[in-house]
Amino acid sequence: MSKESSTSPTLSTEKSTSFSSTKTTTLQETYDLLAKHLKEKLQNGTESDVSNSFTKLKKLLLCRKLFSSQLSKYKHMVQMANQKHHIFTIYGRGNLIRNTLLRRGWVEKLTTDRHQRLQHLSTEELLQQAADGNEYEVVLLSKIMKDVPAYFIWRRVGRIERRAGVYPYRNRVLRAPRLNFTTKIGLIGCTEQEMWYRKEGASNLSYPRFYRLGGIYAEHKSFIDDYRQTQCRSFMRYLWNNLMSAEVILNEREGTVPAKVVHFAVANIRKQVSMYENFTLEDEPKEDSNSIDFEWRRFIFSSNSIIFDKAKLRMAYQELSVYANEAKRCLHKLEYYKPDLKWDGCRNLWILKPGYRCRGNGVVVKKSLDDILQFASNHDTRRYIAQKYIERPHLIYKTKFDLRIYMLLIIGKEALSVWVYNDCYLRFSSQVFSMSNLKRSIHLTNNSVQKRFKNEKERDERLPRNNMWSLEQFKAYLRCHNMPDGIWEDKIFSGVCTNLSAIAMASLEDTVLTRNSFEVYGCDFMLDDNFNPILLEINANPDLSASTNVTASLCPRMMRDMMKVVVDVPEDYNASTGGFELISEFNFKWNNTKGSRPGLTIEGQTLPLCKPLPVSCVDEILISTADKKPERRQLSPVKFLVNRSSKVNLNDEKVFVTSGFMDGMKENSINFYPSTQSNLNSMSEFKLNV
Known part of the structure; x- marks a missing residue:
């Protein structure tokens, strides 16, 4: 096929003759002009003129026969590809996918933007320039496949192309949000x-664990509860880690943070363990009162002053040791029920991510509950989630x-x-x-x-x-x-x-x-x-x-x-x-x-x-x-x-x-x-x- 196409006669000699129009683009138009010219020569021309016209017409007929043979071969290629379901379409670049399929003998059905300058050419014009694997051949095959479906479609957008009875390979799996x-x-x-x-x-x-901050109120509240309980665990883990160097966290006489902060944290950790060990289907008691919120705010402020600001507890070492060891046992129990708690540290950090963006766009890390809620509220259109860091x-x-x-x-x-x-x-x-x-x-x-x-x-x-x-x-x-x-x-x-x-x-x-x-x-x-x-x-x-x-x-x-x-x-x-x-x-x-x-x-x-x-x-x-x-x-x-x-x-x-x-x-x-x-x-x- 390639040898025939590369050595096939062209119409350049015909177009240079006096009877050929400069706008002639197809074999049929050239044939019609030659036939008309030959008829005129037979009536009025010399024997030499008639002979030359017959020679040109004979060459043109041979060219038409050769092009017809080439076109038949291309149509046969398309027919075989269609029978094997080896026709593909690629939107965008996708050169690696394209080359992989071409090596397997697949044929490409072009999109409108690929080889755009050649797609307006006629079949005969494409046949004149078509050679094995060149762009003219690619466009010609695609033009022949105009009404044939593609059986492999590669695109960047999740668009579904439907055709009765045809299920092309498509690089998108769609699902509900x-x-x-x-x-x-x-x-x-x-x-x-x-x-x-x-x-x-x-x-x-x-x-x-993570929460949709822009979701329903119940999930918003669940995040706040989780943040508070995480603060208790983080605080006790911090005290436990620093127990061997007690001077960093303790000053029994001059400490600025009262011991009841530790009592508060351990009491809430006990509640967490009890919830998993003795869970019932009864409604949990509501704790949304202003007094409870005030206690939590005071605890979070006091515990963070020790973790981040190096404040010290006004508490005896022996008492702290007892509470820290109890918290340690409780934490081990909680980690059995909730293995992801093993990934928590001492700082209660959360990472905020926009719900529908990627590549790290809009992602921030924060530690303050107020900062987290305020940030999500300021960017409510991005539907932020809070994920435990x-x-x-x-x-x-x-x-x-x-x-x-x-x-x-x-x-x-x-x-x-x-x-x-x-x-x-x-x-x-x-x-x-x-x-x-x-x-x-x-x-x-x-x-x-x-x-x-x-x-x-x-x-x-x-x-x-x-x-x-x-x-x-x-x-x-x-x-x-x-x-x-x-x-x-x-x-x-x-x-x-x-x-x-x-x-x-x-x-x-x-x-x-x-x-x-x-x-x-x-x-x-x-x-x-x-x-x-x-x-x-x-x-x-x-x-x-x-x-x-x-x-x-x-x-x-x-x-x-x-x-x-x-x-x-x-x-x-x-x-x-x-x-x-x-x-x-x-x-x-x-x-x-x-x-x-x-x-x-x-x-x-x-x-x-x-x-x-x-x-x-x-x-x-x-x-x-x-x-x-x-x-x-x-x-x-x-x-x-x-x-x-x-x-x-x-x-x-x-x-x-x-x-x-x-x-x-x-x-x-x-x-x-x-x-x-x-x-x-x-x-x-x-x-x-x-």
Whole structure:
């Protein structure tokens, strides 16, 4: 095809003749002029003129035949691509995606803004210049595909293109705002749903507690209560940490802060423990009186004067020791019920984030309750959330960092699969970590934030100048510090997978299950002192640019591997998936029976209650087992079926389900692929009778 197109005759000689119009652009127009000219020569011309006209007409007919042959070949290419569903459209740049598909033999259907200067040319004009792989050939093929649908669409905006009977691959998974985990508000909604689907070793979410400050009054009040209780714990933890150097915090005779501040803090910590140990369904006593508010304000002021202003307690050492040890025991009990309390420190810091923004825009760290509430009120249009700041993160050479992990969601014909990339990178702060300085350059590790600052001179020289480490560099750091073998695979990466499985399941209820939709997300994690991953946020449209040598290598490789999973695996189940690993799968199918509103019953063992459960109706649960394992991964899945409005909590072998009514119920089955160290040795199926 390329040889014929490159050596085909052109009309340049014809256009130079006296009978050819300078505006002639098609073979048909030229043919008509030649035929008319030949007719005139036959009537009035000499034999030589007639011979020349016949020669030119013969050349033109040969050219038309050759162009017709070329056009047939291009049409055949389009026909074959259409039969294989190998036609794609890319909005914007996306050159890596484009080249990846072209190497697989796909054909591009152009958008109106690509090769715009050539798209107005006629088919014959394009045929004259078309050569193997050049822009004329690309435009010509796209023009032939005018009425043919694209089967792969890549765009930056979540727009759905619909065509009857066609389900193109689309790089957007749509979901309702309530459970859209790519926003701060939606992520809170997912954490609220997650408790119903929790399964240790397979689906378990670890995240800092947070509140929607612009939400309903009850949540606003819950944040204030949490802040106050956190202040009690932070204050007693500060006293406990400084008990061995009592002169820093105590002066029995001249101290300016009375001992009743300690009594107040310990009494409230006792109440917190009692709430978890002896919780009832009765309404809690209301404490909104002005006198209670005044007591809290006085306590917060007095405790902060010791923590931040170096004021001293007027209290005997022996008495403080008794209270501090009691508080220590209570804190250990609370951390058993609420593991995230282990991340709290002594300063009661909170990080404020706008609900629908990314890249660190508008994020601040604050410690004063009044400042937090006032800041959120002044920026109410941004719908700020307050997230508990992790005051005890794992540091590398005294510097804060986080992990950027890539997650891929794919919605197939009857399943939503969750994949995680087994390579990642670390992002460091440019400044040494400090709890006394609340500057963004210290506490926000986003590359878009840190690139605005110069690295601090006092920062350890072993840290990267570009503030990024590859995973291999992090593993080398772990080895150098005598960390257990396999700590990345067995603890960190395994914990990441259980977190992301939990988020995907929690969001399933509001996910638009459009066949062949897929999306890549940038997921940010921190590590605590014991290397447990903590989910901070999930970003749509993650930055995949070559911002450093680390991302220049990782991001293109990840995108190419993404195309293997999205495009190759549906055609060949045994195809390579590159660095992506399948961690869970959610099977679904629609029950289109109309008018079914069945009554439901339940069998099972109830779970301990932390709050009243709005059980309007329940499902009967049948438990069975099967030994079949998935072919792709040597892992043992856990599978259960639920209808679309169900809430499910799995606790070892116990199942508790609550469900609402819904016309056209949707059943879902969820396969988890836990780590090989899990004690799940067979596939258990929990199926709802509806």
